[in-house]
Amino acid sequence: MDFKKASELGSLISKDYAWDFLRLLVMYQDISASEAASRLNLHTKTAQDFLEGLSDQGIVFKKEVFEKKRPYFRYSLKKRKLTVDIDFSTLYDPLKHRDKLKWKIREKKNSNAVFKTSSRSDHISAIHFIVGQGRSSQERTLNLTKNQGKFLFHLPFPTQPSKNVAEIIRKSEIDSSFIPEILDIIEVLDQYQIIEKAKS
């Protein structure tokens, strides 16, 4: 199950009436939105949306029926057990970010970012910077992991030649398993113009 579908399912079954609604579906062979709404004292539109959501998730069958009146849908439970299987590793694809290792970076001159060091070492523990301008400006603080701090300690100064990210990682003696978190902080620093990439 992909993350989007899982989060939609999560929001569906976290509704106040979800427990009662699903209990009805277990008890009844099939049920229409208006029947469920009247039973649970909900608005028909609310019941309709919930059932449509379950249908989209493949939890219920949807069958169109024709009686004297206009056609409508009846819903029945498709499965009585549901296993949610989410692969979080799909949220980040390291291959997509590999090119960032070749970025040549250094701290941007007059970035106005304030680097805080931890009390007993030179590693950077946090960065403070201002987002926005004028009255709407806000101070943001990024608390860094130990490896991010080590990386930023070796980030070239604004007047030094830029170095590529892989080289800085090597100099900082950071294990390759920490590369994703380093690339993440680089992305944020680039976004807030605290670092600059060399023109190639």
Added chain:
Amino acid sequence: MTQPLKLKTSNWQIIVFILGPILFFAGLWAIFGKEAFRTMFWIVMLLASLLHLVFLIRTKNRVYLIPILFYVFTALAFVAFYPPLQLFFGVGGGILFILLMYVLITNRIKWRYSEILELAARPVNQSDDGFTPRPFPAGEATYTKEEVTTFARFVLKHVIAFPYFEENRVVFVVPERMYRDFFSLRSNYSNDTYVSFGLDGNVSVNIAKKDYQKYKEELTFDQLCQSLGNVFKEFLELYRKGKADKIIDRLNALRIIS
């Protein structure tokens, strides 16, 4: 030919340092009379001697005995009512004053903040600014824990910098005034100028913005940091080779008064 200083000159501080006490005591005499002046004078002298006693204890530099004795003798000269004793302390104070002037002129107890900043700036010829408030990795050096520890004692004795001993490094803080350090009131020096010698051989440098602003020009910051690191590395090397006198000679050769 002497090289022009890269630090801004601050003569007003010397003027305030000399004229301030004179004006204070003259005003005291004029407003409250001779007795108030006498009382305040010996109290100030006694406090000054206690201050220097702390310096002596912390630095273990016996030269501080001269200012201590001078202040004590001068204070006693003002409180002793028995004329021969007053004369004894007065003459003694006079002799100690001459010795104190010698100590001051020969920079024996001078805090070397300005000299260190000036020495760091000497090799930097570019002014490209680039200040950033974070430590600079100034490379590696070869030394043992024992060597850097004894070097730290030497540096403190000659008030070149104030060393702080940590688990994994020795940090040489270069403050403009060392009072907070002598009285252990500095809780954090991450915003001050310092050079740290890691026990793994890594040297890093931090230059505070207030100190960077003391230069006439906006010197290229990474070069300045590297140079400050080199100054301390060279000092350590000279100390290891038993040439500690050359460190003092280098500092004195700058002839900075403030």
